[in-house]
Amino acid sequence: MKWRGRRTSRHIEDRRGRRGMGIAGTGGLGVLAIVVVGALFGVDLTPLLQGTSTSYPQSQSTGTITAADEEAAQFVSVTLADTEEVWQAIFQQQFDRPYDPATLVLFKGVTQSPCGGASGATGPFYCPADNKIYLDTQFFTTMRSRLGAGGDFAAAYVVAHEVAHHVQHELGILSEANRIRRAASERESNAISVRIELQADCFSGIWARRADQKFGSLEQGDVEEAMNAAKQIGDDTLQRNAGRVPRPHTYTHGTSEQRQSWFLRGFQSGDVRDCDTFSAAAL
Template sequence: MRLRGVRGSRNIEDRRRRGGGGKAGIGGVGLLVVLAIGYFAGVDVTPLLQQTTQASQAPRELSAEEERAAEFTSRVLATTEEVWGQIFPAQVGRPYDPPVLVLFSGATSSPCGNASGATGPFYCPADEKAYLDTEFFATLSRQLGARGDFAAAYVIAHEVAHHVQNELGILGQVNERRQVVGQTQANALTVRLELQADCLSGVWARSVDGLLEPGDLEEALNAARMIGDDHLQKRAGRVPQPHTFTHGTSEQRSRWFATGYQTGDIRSCDTFSTDRL
């Protein structure tokens, strides 16, 4: 992805030098938990809510790699601000209010609960902030097999897409529904939510097409496939269990991203009205 000359975002809150928020249970409603850690597990990880994290409070220096990751994140975030700042007036009929992205290292706290780097990126609608330990980029590449800078950019765009859903009122509606249905139905609702975020990420990708390099689009599609629930469960040595899925299959995730990329239209991302996910 060609980011040289692209401005950095001012909506970055960097907590990496000060460490996390201390020892506390990882709280929050079920939806937010799924958003936080579904990338790694693809299964019911509710028991992790009972675990605690202990973060060092001692200030530390950042490595050159960490600084580069922060600069990359800031520039990608800026592209999402430009894209959604144009799309909202054109397709939604009102201005877009961008999120703040919190960079942390090891552990941090949020109104949605505490998180560690192992939980993966997540979005908290309570404070309208996305949370990212940039070490996840290395995990994405080395452990999950999703290599390339545009794969990392897709992760950022996906979390911003959850903010877009929050701006549209979708997150709140889905969460309300999740509270009154069984676990299997709640998982199915979350799958639709996540696939919509993948589609919205594709809408963003279409709008930054001029910044793409050869192979970038395939990097994003590959990332979507590598973090599909069926693929993650197979990697864990399990037979895929669709009733436990929280993000969708590899095929679904890559297809919905491609749908957003091909259309560039928010309306094409209505995963809640379709019979075919």
């Protein structure tokens, strides 16, 4: 992926290196924090649905900020800037309205959000309560070493996927889907969650196509990196890798095949209307 020398985003909140700095916040009130690979680590994600504190520490950093950390932060900032330009154009073209970008919180170690705690183990997530994405760049090392999903475009796919949840929030999709989920059974709630996630994968594919058209950013093998990442974080693959028999009724993100298919659909189409997972008879 060609990314060096391009504009960085001004919507970065860098909490790395800070300890115990309190800021005000509001409760999550049942909002959903979307987490990429919590199932792999056996993390109980329910606290991310419940954050109700009115103040919380910004960050507790662990370790020093390395040169690799700084390069990863620069990469994330450029990728975020790319998503801003792409989605601003799409919102104007397809919705005749401005796009209000998300803020991306960089942290190292642990931090808090209105949606609950964040750490390298929980993975990146979007919190609709404050319109922020939370990301420990160490997660990219986890992707490479534990998930077998290395490569800079695989990392860009992760950022684009979380931005896609913000796009869903901006369009009113996320709040409506979560409203229905709260009144549904666990099985039904999981099924709706899968459709949320697959749509975000499709939106990520749209971003990849548009970014390449606008910036010429894709290099040979980049799409394959994203497709491999989508495969490695499919629910069925994660459950098998954790030594469990896949249980479809517990899926919350979709199978590897589904995630790859919807990313590719967005990449080939470039049109938001082709990412309507909620109306699809089959995923």
